[in-house]
Amino acid sequence: MPIFDFTCQACGCSKELLRKISDPILMACPECHKKTFKKQVSAPSFQLTGSGWYVTDFKNKAKESSAKADTKTETKKDASASSTSS
Structure with a gap:
């Protein structure tokens, strides 16, 4: 409004x-x-009020998805490093 x-x-x-x-x-x-x-x-x-706006709904999702992807690759690296070192 x-x-x-x-x-x-x-x-x-x-x-x-x-x-x-x-x-x-x-x-x-x-x-x-x-x-x-x-x-x-x-x-x-x-x-801007309510949901459905970039600031409330989409702004942090890009950061969250990249952070999730980073943790998944780190987990895979840790798993492969522990299996090769054993």
Whole structure:
């Protein structure tokens, strides 16, 4: 869900609000209640929540799979080294 920056033209109050794109336009300032609350042009920002995102589900799997592969090859090397030394 996108986070938008809003500023009141009358009192100067500024807020970052989490809003759906389909939500109605917010015009009333939460501080002075005048209809001068406007969306500002700013760098895009958003919040990732829930599962299904790279950070929560996939980021560490590549490290885990390579670590598992390394331990398997080490185990095989240890087994072959012990059988050849015996």
